[in-house]
Amino acid sequence: MEGEMKNFIKVWLSVTISLCYCYAIGKMASKGIKRLICLIPVVCIFLYLPLCLTSVHIGGTTAFFIAWLANFKLLLFAFGLGPLSSHPPISLPLFVIVSCLPIKIQNNNNHNSKPNPSQNNNPSPGAREGPLNYAIKGLLVAILVQLQLAYEYSDYVLFVHPKLILLVYSIHMYFLLELILAASAAVARATLGLELEPQFKEPYLSTSLQDFWGKRWNLMVTGILRPTVYKPTLHIFTRVTGRKWASLPAVFATFLVSGFMHQLMFFYLGRGAGLKPTWGVTWFFVLHGVCLAVELALKKAVTGRFRLPRIISGLLTVAFVMVTGCWLFFPQFTHCKLDERAFEEYAALGAFFRNVWSSFVRACKAK
Template identity: 35%
Template sequence: MQAVALPTMESELRALAWATLLTPACAVYARFTARCLRPGIPRLAALLPTFPVFVYMPCMFSSLHLRLFSTFFHTWLATNKLVLLALDLGPLHPRLPLLPFVLCAGLPIKVRLRQSQQQPTKNQPPSSSSPPPPGAEFLRPCARSVLLLSCLTVAYPYTGWLPLYALHYLYCIQIFLTLDLVFSCVMLVSAALMGGESLERQFNTPLAVTSLNGFWGRQWNLMAVDLLRESAYEPVRARWGRDVGVLAAFLMSGLLHELLYWYLTLQQPRGEMLLFFMFHAAFQIAERWARAAGLWRPPKAVAYLLVTAFMVVTIPEMFFGPFVRAGTDVRLKEETMAMVELIWGARKYLLRPFRVASS
């Protein structure tokens, strides 16, 4: 089976340049098309030429990290947003200004309503304090993720004695920190470019999980949750009920993760991602039934231990297993360590303008 080629600086910079050109071009075309055509089949047919571009874009990258983010940003989010745009749904709208439209189309961001646009209530007088600078709320998660990822990179060579489930839990933490770092950096730049627009965070303390419904619905990857809710859950729920809507959303998520598996390994998926998400969907529905019947009301600390144990038991074999067997985890760790070493090795050049003596 063909493997993903090893990345070089030249190949990745070239792929980044193409992605930086193609994504805004497709977004501008989509906005122009949406302003000219009514929602429905005409608008969807006009947007169809952009879909192959976003589907192919991850294949331009050899770095597994960049493939992963391109799959999520372009093949998953951008395509989903454009399909919803064709139906006059989702976060994109033809009346959005050009720059916010382009950024929202190609990046995992969601614009939050400004405080100045909200009607003040009688019990809440307008605040006289000046708002924080654009993106200030994303600086702390950036610094935290960099620090903790560096600690993980240093610790990985000494984790050979850990049991497999503990090592996979470290993988979960690495995935969260990496996604939070990239998303926070994206939002930091986007907020600055859009002149102070308030953006919603994409994670809400996902490691402090006390409920499967809370984790998948209100804590983890909220941009993907919003799109799955509009594209799968809401239409199915309106016709067949809430539980079938949940199954539809998890089914779509499982299929998208099967696609992610193919992009990262170039191997034929075997349905393990789909099985993992459908398994969690069934337990999420069962948890809600038990809570409604009064059978599931444990203390918060007990709920945290039980749900975390459920995650630790199901994630290693069902989610990480296929990637581990394909050697993807080793490749991702090598790329992470190489990036940290590159940044650490470049520190003397970054500090040179400040005339800081090298030790």
């Protein structure tokens, strides 16, 4: 862990220096191909830096923030788009923070304008849900961790179906992400006065794949893929197929890129265990891209003449996501041994804090 923390500091120091360079390039190079050429070396560096880390939590989070989030924002910045190209220009510290973190910039320039109720009453997801909601989710996470520990160390492992364990992992991941993001949003709001971008919006209430992927699940990724992949592809195919059907190849292209990026994240995670990718994650997103394109085509064909009851479409959507997830997506967690490595990291972190506490107690007694 000590070596990993040193590498972590070196990686983020390199990220900060690189983003300072990008900020300077934004001042000197006009938007377009010229600025893109100047930023390409940084994009390559950000793809390399996660290889310096091997842990699940530190390495995985860093890989997402710099290899995916920061790189896609820098590609938008090259053409004068995205949050890094706001007007008036943002400061250097804010540029660094917004580049690699899911930060949402609040526009408070129009002091003389009338208040907008839709803006003032639309807090972040963390602010909307009360402490009781998160207390319940925290309790569920604790129960799920105990179930996973019981599965790992129990003598009755053979009586538990592996798919059920994958289901427990998926629910655990969802609730844990919500709690981490809520805590991060509270810290960012209290210390920096900034809001985190929304991440989830009750995905278990989805009524279609379009509703699930576009409005409820992983909205942070949706928000970065829409301007970088979906809109350019939509613009290109609008000239070829017309506006009505251009959204279908645009949706598929978005899911294809998402599949490759998710596979890259699992490559970074699996590298710590010396494993090669199986490409199951990519096929998961290719499958959902095809199915969502078919769903959109059917909606355009029937044009509102037929619609399933909400409860039936909701159950079918959630069931389809869970079945395909347990088939293609969630097995990657066990393939990369993320569960075993995560518990090892928890144990190492606990041992570290116990050693720190023991050293503190000994120092107090010596005095």
